[in-house]
Amino acid sequence: MRARRVRDRLAIMFGIRRERAMDSRLAEEMAFHIDMATEQNLRKGMSPDDARRAAMIEFGGRQQWREAARDEVRSRPLEELLRDMRYAVRSLRRAPTFTVAAIATLALSIGATTSIFSVVNAVLLRGLPYPNANRIVALCEKNLTKPEQPVCGVGAVNPGNFLSWHDRVPSLEASAAFVEQRVALVGVGADPIAAQARFATSEIFKVLGARPALGRFYSADEDKPGGPNVLVLSHALWQQHFGGDPGIVGRHVRMNENEYTVIGVTAADFGLYDPVDLWMPIRFGPANRTAPGRFLRAVGLLKPGASLEQADREMKRVALERQREQPEFNTNMTALARPLRQQLVGDSQRALWTLLAAVGFLLLIACANVANLLLARAADREREVAVRISLGASPRRIVRQLLTESVLLSVIAAAVGLLLAVKGTQMLVALVPSGISTAQALSNVSVDWRVLVFTGAVAIGTGLLFGVVPARHALGADVHETLKEGGRGASGVSRSSARLRSALVVAEMSLALMLLAGAGLMVRSFAAIQQVDLGFRPQGVLTGRLALPSRKYESDTAIVQFFHAAESRIAALPGVQAAGWISYLPLTGLRSVQGFNVEGRPMMEASAAPPGDMRAVTPGYFAAMGIPIKEGRGFTDADRIGSPDVAIVSQSLARTFWPDSSAVGHYLLYQWDRPERVRIVGVAGDVHDDGPKAEAYMEIYRPHSQFAYNSMALVVRGAGDPAAYAMPVRNAIRELDRDLPLAAVEPMESLASRAVGTTRLSTVLFGLFGVLGLVLAAIGIYGVMTYTVQQRRHEMGIRLALGASPSAVLLLVVWRGAMLSFTGIAIGLVGAMLASGLMRTLLFGVPPRDTLTFVSIAAVLAGVGILAACVPGLRASRVDPATVLRGE
């Protein structure tokens, strides 16, 4: 019996054979009922036929009640939801102002939240685009005496050390090292192509789990000294310059004066760090095992089951062995393995989570605001709810109805917000750390299922969040009281609703304060960053990069002559004020660091010696870049091969070693391809090579004529728009050698602006969220005070009638509004004090608990709070006592 009942109920609930079960039950009950009625009629003396007919008539339209009865059962849950939805739509359409205000508020904040989340999703949540992404690690070296140096910078691995890791770290299934270089591809089109080549050991493809789109990758046998000249094209280069030619494999191209065979093409989405155009064997030989110099990056693939910690321990053990084997450049050096994701994401992680938290605050404020609107509406709907309850609607039903309405609101808002997010996300791509290549970033930062699920959850969550309080509240209403009162005057409900609304406004104010405090700190940091003197003047400067093929320009003399000639030609172009060349441009993250000693002081091993940032420059460089020579002289054409070896050092270097005297005339010693001894002839202003946030490095500039590089960056300063010089400069170079392409042509200002791009964007976003939060909070205060004034019109009227001045009434209202603001501000200040420490790493030149920021934000909020209360206050002071007292 019981089991049957359970089954019936289950059938009803889940609709399994529900229709049929219900129909037979209905039919049977109906037949029984009619039979009983017939019997009764028979007892009354009717003929059998009449008795039955009468019973049927009495029973009424069979089909009709059957439908009605079935509806009661069948309607759950979908139809009931639809019915609630229809009801919700109707009731929302009855209050268009409310609906539009609520949807706009929510859509903005849900859109903002979704945009930020899609970046967090792309950078932090979604897997890296490699088959064994969580087994891939970055392998790095670290100088134990310089803990402040960034971990795993570009080009910080020694080839010999890498080869030892490769051979001796058991938990690595594969490992690879690589370095990038600019090359020229000739003979593909009319003009030479400047390409970025990555020279990598053959296991790189195994580590990254790559499959070629065409052909094959190179093998370990090909990656040996004397191996064949082979290269792999990137998908982009193949498309762009070879038109996606399917017969490309086997074709020969000329690169840096050598013939190379194309053996394969990478897949379209394949990449690591910055994008490159070519992949080529690096061809380490026995000499690389012992040679000094750190210029590689390395990655490894953990064996299945091997842990990161295990690999890290083994790396450190091999590093100790290397210290003994090559003490001359490995003293104090250790090695480490870290997850590739950590290496790629780096500092941006903190910024992204902070932004997500900030936008979450905005969403909470929006929820509080909409809850407030709903409460105001609930007051109007008290009667509606009371009537429905008295008509037999169950409380659960009413709550569900009200929640359906709020969730419907938030779902509509989320749909609009999602559209906003699709647009907004495109602007946020700049938040993606540059380590993740641009192509990957663009495809990654998009609305995918995770974002959709997130937005859906946010929509339903916010709907319930801002709906549940007003809904529960509506139920608290005493039905009979409400009906009796006819909805007039301040019932118990509206009094407690007023308290609730005040609490919501206080919460809004405190959230807005925290948000604005964060925004204020970001703005102050950004201002501080903008104040930083980069040490050069990027305005009006055009840059580019040129690499001379070593086959054609074999000797240092040829190289020096070429760049000298190019400098003269370019400097002579009309409008150009100065031109020069440098081995590594500031703000590109590229540098070549070498430990150096000062002659006459205790000597140190190269790896333990202070690091000098070695840059080769031509005489025109300092003027072109706008770097002042503070002491001594700049370089001239007289600094040549054969003339005394000279150097210009930066102020920070000079100050470190000669705080009280001049650096000029002293000698520096360091090891390059041979021991060098150079005389300091000048001191140049400090340059923030790594952007305004980073400390200036100790620079050692050498004349290019004595320190020849075959790949140099061009710096041209001219009047007007720097981009206008691109063509004439290219032509000037082509006149010297028509096979040389000038690459990476870009105004210095755009490099400078990119260096602070992420900070600028997070500042703008934070500021935007802060202002939106402020506006919402102000609307909240305004709403609550307007409502209060409405509720207390009677009291105001009496006060005025008893002789209170309008200004006293105004003050009363404003004071109440101000108290709400002040309470919120006080709570917010405490919250901001506690939370701002989390932003420490995002800030620059301003402490997390910056008094000025906090005080001024609090003052702004207080002012806005008071202003928002003034409007209803004025209205209250203009209440006509006569009208109020007459009772209307």
Add this chain to the structure above:
Amino acid sequence: MAPPARDELLQGTLDLLVLRALQLGPMHGWGITERLEQGSKNILQIGQGSLYPALYRLERQGFIASEWGTSDNNRRARYYELTATGRTRLAEERQAWKRMSRAVELILAMEAD
């Protein structure tokens, strides 16, 4: 929402009456009609068009439960009985009704000033 009752009973009131009728013990639909009509001294005529929907609704809300049983004349019939929540609900509804009717009576008893 349920279709309007053809008789003059408010929907909420019918629920109350059905719960009250079942307080006397489990009964089938026909029996409930009889109990209500007899109990009201034939003032109330319960239309089946609203009784059965009300029964199904109350069952769905968990206030009553039903199972097949045998009627006095040995026929298979669906018997309804009050659940624990139904009993509570009945007490609440009873209270609410008392206040409501008192309010209505007070209003009807109002005299002009």
